[in-house]
Amino acid sequence: MNDANNNNRAYLRWTRVERYQHWILALSFTMLAITGFALKYPEAVWVQPLLVFEENFALRGWVHRIFALVFVGLSIYHVGYLLFTPRGRMQLKALAPRRQDFFDFKDNLRFLLGKRATPAEFDRFSYMEKAEYWALVWGTVVMAFTGFLLWFENFALRIFPFWMMEVFTVIHLYEAWLATLAIFVWHFYAVIFNPEVYPLNQSMIDGYMSESEMEREHGRELERMRANAESEATLPTQAQ
């Protein structure tokens, strides 16, 4: 059961539009990984259903390209959201790397090594979440750049020598491995398999985090929220 429903206070972590962005990203990334690795490993059992029409219709290749457009379209929308909405600008500011992240990293390491009694505290985004987010940004640029050059090969060959196409393919493939493993090992541990959140951190479903989840994962932000709430509560209202 969602922890957020057990506590009397729940904190909004993701708005509806942010959750939609996340799920479109998850769907398009998964489809790109399946159809991309299917090209690399055409003999694999799980690839066979994708290749049934291959003689008449390049289903796998089309699905890869269609979801590439969804993925890149979403990325462009996301940049607009970050730059042109007040909530997006707030999120972008919170995602910016800061000196405090190094101190948090040090505190966390010391805690994990048993040299610190209390767990490290994090703000709206921990240094791990920031690293994951900016790795995704960088990975998207690399995949879109190399992917479109592979897609529009004739155009690419007007600019680059032929051997560079091999290089783009290798970069595309290894970045695909890196991204897929990062999602499976790192992201899935953080939001699913970590015993503290298992079976799922549900904030990306209903948008909310419970007070105890906030304390554990975003203690510094929670303190600030409480302080703001207190100072607002003590402000004189117009009626007074």
Ligand code: HEM
């Ligand atoms: C961002 C936009 C992307 C574009 C425009 C794109 C485009 C392409 C193109 C044109 C190819 C080669 C031909 C073909 O598939 O028929 C390809 C191959 C591939 N793509 Fe993508 N792709 C993108 C993102 C991704 C992502 C996110 C992944 C996986 C996480 C991925 C994994 C792969 C793999 C594994 C291959 C096979 C590489 C090889 O043959 O060694 N692609 N992609």
